[in-house]
Amino acid sequence: MQGFEFYCPTDIVFGRGAEDKLSAKVKQYGGSRVLLVYGGGSVERSGLLKKLEENLQAGGIEFKSVGGVQPNPRMSFAKKVVREAIDFEADFVLAVGGGSVIDTAKAAAVGLANPEADIEEFWDKGKKIKTCAPLGAVLTISAAGSETSDSSVLTIDGTGKKGGAHADIMRPDFAIMNPELTFTLPPYQIACGVVDIIMHTLERYISHVEGNSFTDLVAEALMKNVIQYGRIAVAHRKNYDAMSEIMWCGSVSHNGFTGLGRGKEFSAHKLGHVLSGVYDVTHGASLAVMWPAWATYVYKDNPNRFAQLAEQVWGVTVGTPEERSRAGIRMMKEFFEQIGVPTTFTKLGIGVLSDEDIEKLADICTKNDTIKVGVFHPMDKKEVMAIYQSVNK
Numbered sequence: 001m002q003g004f005e006f007y008c009p010t011d012i013v014f015g016r017g018a019e020d021k022l023s024a025k026v027k028q029y030g031g032s033r034v035l036l037v038y039g040g041g042s043v044e045r046s047g048l049l050k051k052l053e054e055n056l057q058a059g060g061i062e063f064k065s066v067g068g069v070q071p072n073p074r075m076s077f078a079k080k081v082v083r084e085a086i087d088f089e090a091d092f093v094l095a096v097g098g099g100s101v102i103d104t105a106k107a108a109a110v111g112l113a114n115p116e117a118d119i120e121e122f123w124d125k126g127k128k129i130k131t132c133a134p135l136g137a138v139l140t141i142s143a144a145g146s147e148t149s150d151s152s153v154l155t156i157d158g159t160g161k162k163g164g165a166h167a168d169i170m171r172p173d174f175a176i177m178n179p180e181l182t183f184t185l186p187p188y189q190i191a192c193g194v195v196d197i198i199m200h201t202l203e204r205y206i207s208h209v210e211g212n213s214f215t216d217l218v219a220e221a222l223m224k225n226v227i228q229y230g231r232i233a234v235a236h237r238k239n240y241d242a243m244s245e246i247m248w249c250g251s252v253s254h255n256g257f258t259g260l261g262r263g264k265e266f267s268a269h270k271l272g273h274v275l276s277g278v279y280d281v282t283h284g285a286s287l288a289v290m291w292p293a294w295a296t297y298v299y300k301d302n303p304n305r306f307a308q309l310a311e312q313v314w315g316v317t318v319g320t321p322e323e324r325s326r327a328g329i330r331m332m333k334e335f336f337e338q339i340g341v342p343t344t345f346t347k348l349g350i351g352v353l354s355d356e357d358i359e360k361l362a363d364i365c366t367k368n369d370t371i372k373v374g375v376f377h378p379m380d381k382k383e384v385m386a387i388y389q390s391v392n393k
Helices: 018-028 048-058 075-088 099-113 120-124 187-205 213-235 240-253 267-279 283-301 303-314 321-338 355-366 381-390
Strands: 011-014 033-038 062-066 092-097 135-139 151-156 161-166 174-177
Touching: 011 018, 011 240, 018 048, 018 092, 018 135, 018 174, 033 048, 033 075, 033 099, 048 062, 048 092, 062 075, 075 099, 075 120, 075 151, 092 099, 099 120, 099 135, 099 151, 099 161, 120 151, 120 161, 151 267, 161 267, 174 240, 187 213, 187 240, 187 267, 187 283, 213 240, 213 303, 267 283, 267 355, 267 381, 283 303, 283 321, 283 381, 303 321, 355 381
Parallel strands: 011 174, 033 062, 033 092, 092 135, 135 174
Antiparallel strands: 151 161
């Protein structure tokens, strides 16, 4: 096991009616003027936005609400939210939504604390984040785990690139998590969230680092749990037990706990981010397409690791390590398909791409072949193209 530091200070308020504690939590973390950030009309139609605004008002907290965050959130919109926060003289940023909204709110909190800075420098140029305004989240989509993570991803307008920023100081001060707030999600969105949660765990699990017995057990149990309850949730979206298991697993999957003692891989994320950036496809769906393709390409680098995944998560105990590896990868892909998530470009909705389009994707992913992608199996442009081609059908 490698040495590590683990810091996850987010205050979790979980369960039915958790949102009723909003104003008390905002005050607890120093908020008196709140910029509330949300996405589309679902938060309005469900009545949640009005309920939260009334809660803040009853608590004597000034607020301004800003909607319009899109999936695969844009840097340009995040900059707009930063300006709104500064003009309002906010001292707290509140995200109401899923990963896209929370990632945008994180950018707003960083921009609010650094009013002279261009936040694009943090997300696209690697500038270190040293200060961040207080931040909270009311979760409505179980998927990205951004409510407890140290990261935020934004699409850089006009480039097809996604920029990521990481800093412990960006972890929300609190996360309000009521599974009932996810009951209105369509099955496809639930399924894509299930994939994202599994992938946040898998991208830490596949590693050459040995000797992480407890971390392995945590990761394996989380994946089995999400697979079990994911099937139920997609079919019965108002099943409280299923939606609560998925919601909590989503937070744990991306707060760093499932990968302690080894580094992060995230090759499938990097491959998938390019698809989302260029074609604006759903993030979880892009991962369902790319992970089986990536795993099939690299499993021979450490078949014992993939065989352990197959045995502990899927119950595959027969065959050589290579045979068990292939079986486990196939079963993961079949699970994605069973819950209605695509595993090829055509099913993803972007069609069969030309060789030129494939090369463009690989160029973005590898920065024109100047970097290698991944840790488990560092990939150059040619290898990235081969993986994209394997699902180009």
